[in-house]
Amino acid sequence: MKQPPTPIRPADDEARRLVRELVHAARFGALGVLAPRTGGPMVSRVAVIWDDGPVTLISELSHHTQALRTNPTASLLLGEPGDKGDPLTWPRISLQGRVCFLDRRSDAHDALRAVWLERHPKARLYIDFTDFSFARLEVAEAHLNGGFGRAYLLGPQDLG
Amino acid sequence: MKQPPTPIRPADDEARRLVRELVHAARFGALGVLAPRTGGPMVSRVAVIWDDGPVTLISELSHHTQALRTNPTASLLLGEPGDKGDPLTWPRISLQGRVCFLDRRSDAHDALRAVWLERHPKARLYIDFTDFSFARLEVAEAHLNGGFGRAYLLGPQDLG
Numbered sequence: 001m002k003q004p005p006t007p008i009r010p011a012d013d014e015a016r017r018l019v020r021e022l023v024h025a026a027r028f029g030a031l032g033v034l035a036p037r038t039g040g041p042m043v044s045r046v047a048v049i050w051d052d053g054p055v056t057l058i059s060e061l062s063h064h065t066q067a068l069r070t071n072p073t074a075s076l077l078l079g080e081p082g083d084k085g086d087p088l089t090w091p092r093i094s095l096q097g098r099v100c101f102l103d104r105r106s107d108a109h110d111a112l113r114a115v116w117l118e119r120h121p122k123a124r125l126y127i128d129f130t131d132f133s134f135a136r137l138e139v140a141e142a143h144l145n146g147g148f149g150r151a152y153l154l155g156p157q158d159l160g
Numbered sequence: 161m162k163q164p165p166t167p168i169r170p171a172d173d174e175a176r177r178l179v180r181e182l183v184h185a186a187r188f189g190a191l192g193v194l195a196p197r198t199g200g201p202m203v204s205r206v207a208v209i210w211d212d213g214p215v216t217l218i219s220e221l222s223h224h225t226q227a228l229r230t231n232p233t234a235s236l237l238l239g240e241p242g243d244k245g246d247p248l249t250w251p252r253i254s255l256q257g258r259v260c261f262l263d264r265r266s267d268a269h270d271a272l273r274a275v276w277l278e279r280h281p282k283a284r285l286y287i288d289f290t291d292f293s294f295a296r297l298e299v300a301e302a303h304l305n306g307g308f309g310r311a312y313l314l315g316p317q318d319l320g
Contacts, residue, residue, distance in 0.1 A: 032192035033201055038233070041192030041194055041202075041203075041234060042192065042256060043203055043235040043236065044254050044303070045252050047246070047248055063303065073201065074200075075201045076203065081188060087207055088206075096195065096198070096200060096201075122245060122246040123246065145204070
């Protein structure tokens with residue numbers, strides 16, 4: 001059997017609609033960073049919200065934060081498969097960019113804290129620990145996979 | 161509020177039991193690779209099985225395969241959160257290592273093909289496309305996160 005070629009499509013309205021659904025529905029994602037010791041990739045789970053872009057709340061004690069303090073390059077996979085069928089037929093988006101940490105003693109932090117707790121009420125248990133801060137992923141490039149044969153390359157302008 | 165320190169624990173029987181559950185239950189995971197053009201991390205979804213270690217079935221046409229053909233260093237996150245509560249309280253494991261591709265015309269391929277189709281019957285649609293092959297992650301290191309304050313550093317001997 002021979003596979004038909006899978007072209008990467010540019011963004012269109014269908015892709016942008018799917019992206020909006022995915023990024024606003026996501027409560028968590030898989031964060032990829034560069035391990036400081038080896039330079040290799042390291043993937044871990046993070047909680048997220050979408051606030052004009054992807055935001056996570058992470059602890060200085062975690063491996064991924066230590067990695068990001070060394071090298072802010074990161075990737076974030078959003079969009080979870082449902083229970084049924086082939087997991088690869090469910091849409092997901094892979095974002096690439098750089099992470100910027102927010103100062104805990106800033107108005108931006110306070111504003112995000114309120115939005116975060118609406119979406120993640122149980123985070124009240126640790127959100128005020130001094131080792132936790134918000135980090136934004138500034139997206140440079142995104143790959144949308146809407147299921148087999150539906151791959152799109154997107155830019156920051158196609159998200160949100 | 162001040163966070164108590166979170167020590168990384170060495171593997172114990174509880175950790176190894178949790179790992180076994182996680183890795184055998186996983187039908188998909190988040191694969192981290194190094195993007196050839198930027199050297200930055202790139203995370204994407206892959207289907208997996210556990211066959212004496214993590215195995216995925218990937219296409220030469222995909223970004224992650226192109227990346228792995230350039231640099232086989234990879235990371236794989238397994239273990240999905242349930243529907244309820246804080247997604248970070250659900251256990252997951254992050255594996256780091258190197259990916260080895262299996263020759264499609266080998267006995268090892270044929271053996272894995274049978275195991276794969278038992279676990280992923282819908283893959284029958286594409287498993288015999290010539291651009292698909294199996295890849296094993298040879299795990300060098302693993303981080304188990306059993307929920308807040310339950311972090312373990314594991315070696316290959318603790319998996320399986």
